[in-house]
Amino acid sequence: MLKTVIEMDKAATILKLLGDKTRLTMVKILDKHDCCVCEFVEIFKTSQPSISQHLRKLRDVGLVKEERRGQWIFYSINKTNEYYPFIQQLLDQLPSQDHKLKELEEQGTRIVCC
Amino acid sequence: MLKTVIEMDKAATILKLLGDKTRLTMVKILDKHDCCVCEFVEIFKTSQPSISQHLRKLRDVGLVKEERRGQWIFYSINKTNEYYPFIQQLLDQLPSQDHKLKELEEQGTRIVCC
């Protein structure tokens, strides 16, 4: 089995980023589904700037990437990031957050927006 | 394979704790070797209170435990902690920090103190 090793500095940086419940949940969701900003605003019941700022931090270290689709900007996990295997192993130990997206669908919020 | 799942809250708390280079390195070292406070002071070239405070945080969430041996207090990983499997998987992806202890031995600092 290939053992990937990550430097301590980089690991600490990534863990610090993920050591925030909002960002950790975002990344867990994004690992399975692309999402746009307004969905996160709904899910976390917080302000749009707050969400944007969290996403920016994740983007700055390359964990997620953005892509414009018409009016919306979708975020997705950057699987080509050299540290993706590191976080993937971590995410696998977290409970699925699919129910959060399901709630949006039930509210109609997911469809309306994206 | 048994899949252990950890709640998001708890995971975020632990990741935040480990998202500090000093604490992450401490835990990585402790995963293989017990250490006393004065060794960490040497390794990290920082003040004793600073080291004590980091250890306290790790102790407060149960990741490490302390044990007095005569004059010294040794810290070790708490393998019975319910979140140990979570961090173990993470630690396995980090480079060994044995060289740091080796340096102490070469300096004689390890033996003198502990």
Place this chain on the structure above:
DNA sequence: TGCGTATATAAGCAATTAATTATATGATGA
């Protein structure tokens, strides 16, 4: 072209964090 929607960025502020300095506690050994 002008308006509404989605998102990003900037500035300000309150809360949290990590380090320092000073002091307390507890064990050892003369």
Place this chain on the structure above:
DNA sequence: TCATCATATAATTAATTGCTTATATACGCA
């Protein structure tokens, strides 16, 4: 019992973080 060593705790301070409010940008549509 007193001095010393190892460690913990407390108080202070500077730096960092995350949120809010306000504003800017960029797209889609009438």
